[in-house]
Every structure is written in C-alpha cells, then in structure tokens.
Amino acid sequence: MSGPDEHLVRVPGPVNAHSHAFHRILRGRTHEGAAGAAGDFWTWREQMYAAAAHLDPAGYEQLATAVFAEMAVTGWTAVGEFHYLHHGPAGTPYPDHEMERALARAARAAGIRLVLLDTCYLSGGLDTDGRAVELNATQLRFSDGDAAGWANRHTALRAALAADEPATAAEGAGLVTLGAAIHSVRAVPPSALAVIAGALAEGEPLHVHLSEQPAENEACLAAHGVTPTGLLAAQGLLTDRLSAVHATHLTGADITALGEARCSIVMCPTTEADLADGIGPARELADAGAAIALGTDQHAVVDPYLEMRALEHGERLHSGIRGRFAPAELAAAAREGGLRSLGLAGNDDHILVDTASLRTAGSREAQLPLTATAADVHAVVINGIEVARDGIHTRLGDPAALFREFTYEHREFA
Numbered sequence: 001m002s003g004p005d006e007h008l009v010r011v012p013g014p015v016n017a018h019s020h021a022f023h024r025i026l027r028g029r030t031h032e033g034a035a036g037a038a039g040d041f042w043t044w045r046e047q048m049y050a051a052a053a054h055l056d057p058a059g060y061e062q063l064a065t066a067v068f069a070e071m072a073v074t075g076w077t078a079v080g081e082f083h084y085l086h087h088g089p090a091g092t093p094y095p096d097h098e099m100e101r102a103l104a105r106a107a108r109a110a111g112i113r114l115v116l117l118d119t120c121y122l123s124g125g126l127d128t129d130g131r132a133v134e135l136n137a138t139q140l141r142f143s144d145g146d147a148a149g150w151a152n153r154h155t156a157l158r159a160a161l162a163a164d165e166p167a168t169a170a171e172g173a174g175l176v177t178l179g180a181a182i183h184s185v186r187a188v189p190p191s192a193l194a195v196i197a198g199a200l201a202e203g204e205p206l207h208v209h210l211s212e213q214p215a216e217n218e219a220c221l222a223a224h225g226v227t228p229t230g231l232l233a234a235q236g237l238l239t240d241r242l243s244a245v246h247a248t249h250l251t252g253a254d255i256t257a258l259g260e261a262r263c264s265i266v267m268c269p270t271t272e273a274d275l276a277d278g279i280g281p282a283r284e285l286a287d288a289g290a291a292i293a294l295g296t297d298q299h300a301v302v303d304p305y306l307e308m309r310a311l312e313h314g315e316r317l318h319s320g321i322r323g324r325f326a327p328a329e330l331a332a333a334a335r336e337g338g339l340r341s342l343g344l345a346g347n348d349d350h351i352l353v354d355t356a357s358l359r360t361a362g363s364r365e366a367q368l369p370l371t372a373t374a375a376d377v378h379a380v381v382i383n384g385i386e387v388a389r390d391g392i393h394t395r396l397g398d399p400a401a402l403f404r405e406f407t408y409e410h411r412e413f414a
C-alpha cells in the first residue's frame with residue numbers, strides 16, 4: 001500500500017473567466033414545466049431580474065462570499081466577476097461603491113483572486129426591429145445613465161478599491177483588481193463603445209457578452225446592419241484585450257475577425273447547455289487565432305473539470321468527432337486562457353487533485369480533464385495560502401452552510 005499523498009498531483013490553478021455571483025440563487029429553481037414549457041433564455045432572465053431586485057450590499061456580500069468560497073473549494077483560483085448590479089432600488093446610487101466593495105470583501109474573505117469586471121449597462125435592449133427598449137425597474141439598478149457616467153464611476157471605483165487594499169496576504173492583499181465590461185450590444189449603444197474603450201487603464205481587460213442568442217444578432221442586424229461582432233469591429237474594439245463571452249451564434253466572418261484580432265473567447269459550456277443557448281464554434285475560433293477561456297457564468301455548475309469536459313463534449317456531439325480539444329488544450333483553456341482573458345500575470349496558485357478516486361483511478365494524469373470532478377480537488381492554494389481542503393474552506397467552513405445561511409436570512413430567495 002502506498003501513502004495517500006502519492007495519489008495527489010499538482011495542477012496549475014484554474015481561472016474562472018466569467019461569473020455573475022448572484023445567479024447562484026437560481027440554481028435548481030428554473031426547470032419546471034412540461035417538455036418545451038420550462039421557458040427559454042428570456043423567461044430565465046425574468047427570474048434572474050426578480051432575484052436581482054431584492055439584493056442590497058449586505059446580502060450581496062453574504063451571497064458572494066458563499067459563491068466565491070464554493071469556487072475556491074472546487075478549485076477555481078481566480079474569478080472574473082461580470083458585475084452590473086451597481087445601484088440601489090430605482091437606480092439611486094449608493095454613496096460609496098457599496099455593491100462593488102461588497103464583492104471585493106467577499107473575494108478577500110474567500111481568499112480567491114477577483115477581477116471585478118465593472119460593467120456598463122445603459123439600455124433595456126433592442127427589440128426585434130432594432131429599436132432601443134427602455135430600462136425596466138430592475139435594470140435601472142444597472143445603469144449609470146450614459147457612458148460618461150460609467151467612466152466617471154469606474155475611475156472613482158479604482159481609487160476606492162485601492163484605498164481598501166489590505167496590508168497583508170492573510171487579509172487578501174493583491175487579490176482584487178479592476179477590469180471593465182460592456183454588457184452586450186443590446187445594452188450599450190454604439191456611441192458609448194468608444195467612450196468606454198477610452199476610459200480603460202493600460203492593460204485593463206474588457207469583456208462583452210457576444211451573440212449568446214440568435215435574437216441578439218437579429219436585433220443588431222435590424223438596428224445597425226451588422227452583426228454584434230461587426231459592430232464591435234467597426235468601433236475598434238476587437239483587440240487582444242477583448243474577451244467575447246459565449247460567442248455562440250457567429251458568422252464565418254465573425255470568427256475570422258475575432259481570431260485575427262487575437263481576442264479571448266470565454267466559453268461557458270454548462271451555462272450554455274442549461275440555457276439552451278447552443279454550441280459555439282470554439283474549435284473554429286481557436287483555429288482562427290482566438291484564445292479560449294472558460295467560465296461558470298450562472299453557476300448551475302461550479303466545477304472546473306465539468307466545464308472543461310462540457311466544452312469538449314459539446315464539440316463531440318456537434319461534430320461527431322472525438323478529440324476536438326486535446327486534454328492539454330482543455331487544461332490550458334481553464335488556466336492560461338483565463339489568466340489572459342482577465343489580464344492576470346502568471347502565479348503559483350495551484351490545486352492538488354486525487355488521482356485514485358472512484359472517478360480518477362486508472363486515468364492517465366494528462367487525461368484528468370475528461371475524468372475528474374471538483375470532488376477530486378483535495379487542496380487549493382491561492383497567493384501562497386491554502387484556502388481549501390477536501391471541499392471545506394479553511395477559514396469559512398462548508399460553503400453549502402454559507403449558502404443555507406444566506407437563504408435562511410433572506411427568505412425572499414427561499
């Protein structure tokens with residue numbers, strides 16, 4: 001018999017490049033209905049807005065702490081939080097970036113790296129004829145009024161986060177950085193795009209939801225005569241700092257443009273399956289020159305291994321061909337692709353993975369992306385600190401208990 005540690009392999013820490021922490025509230029609560037009657041993306045979005053409507057800074061921090069702790073114990077060592085819930089009810093601003101600082105405190109408590117993707121969200125979308133739609137009551141909480149309002153808040157937020165920066169690694173020093181996001185071409189008009197790009201710091205990442213649903217493409221074509229990718233290209237936004245999230249429904253020209261610009265593409269395979277978005281052309285994008293990253297998005301699943309696996313499974317089901325992404329490419333999407341997408345430098349973050357479990361015994365180490373799950377993540381080390389061991393957070397305990405406490409104290413979500 002060999003000792004238990006001989007079954008552990010050290011794996012560079014996976015990076016979760018796309019998250020909306022509060023969507024965790026919806027897990028296991030959106031699937032009712034007979035065949036074909038469980039709703040679509042747009043009815044799911046109404047449920048998501050209902051959840052967003054009730055959150056205040058204290059509740060947001062409690063919820064995000066539970067979600068970030070779940071990410072940490074499952075092996076995600078960094079997260080890009082695509083954050084647009086900026087303001088209070090009816091869009092009244094909080095006095096001092098309370099929602100954003102709540103997320104930063106939650107990440108430091110969980111010991112996970114956070115790139116806070118401060119999102120510009122200005123309009124309620126485009127209707128199918130391409131006309132701008134008014135913000136609804138919940139969406140008022142997302143909006144800064146115009147792009148200049150977003151840019152001013154973004155600059156002030158950078159200073160506020162710097163002022164909150166703790167002194168020691170144990171308190172979370174160095175874990176939180178700032179990035180930017182355009183919610184989508186549905187929610188941000190073309191005239192605002194250049195203003196946003198002009199407000200970015202050197203090397204600051206920029207993310208955008210891109211062509212997740214055919215309706216977005218149809219509305220964009222009706223309004224502007226180009227695809228969402230074409231619209232971003234016309235505004236000069238296709239660069240290697242841009243991450244396109246989902247990129248599900250693309251034309252051949254879109255794929256070529258995103259690849260030639262060396263954009264990052266954040267695939268969220270378990271979310272795209274859950275929401276019936278479709279299977280994006282990840283292989284074609286990678287072949288064209290784009291860098292693939294992975295994200296858990298709505299957190300129906302929080303597990304780096306299942307995200308890697310779902311990317312390849314989607315490719316296989318769609319193409320009838322195995323090995324569209326080699327196991328090493330899946331691992332690179334979860335690690336290097338995520339670091340690139342979020343503008344993070346290389347680091348020593350890592351996880352220890354059990355190669356002798358019910359799932360992994362007998363697997364070749366290089367093929368763990370096709371066999372392991374988060375249950376095989378034995379330990380997680382971020383910024384030199386062991387933050388999790390065997391599914392339990394070393395400081396916060398069981399993340400499931402944190403989430404149960406949140407729903408107990410906030411019965412409106414139960």
Ligand SMILES: [Zn+2]
Nearest residue numbers: 020082209297
């Ligand atoms: Zn998203």
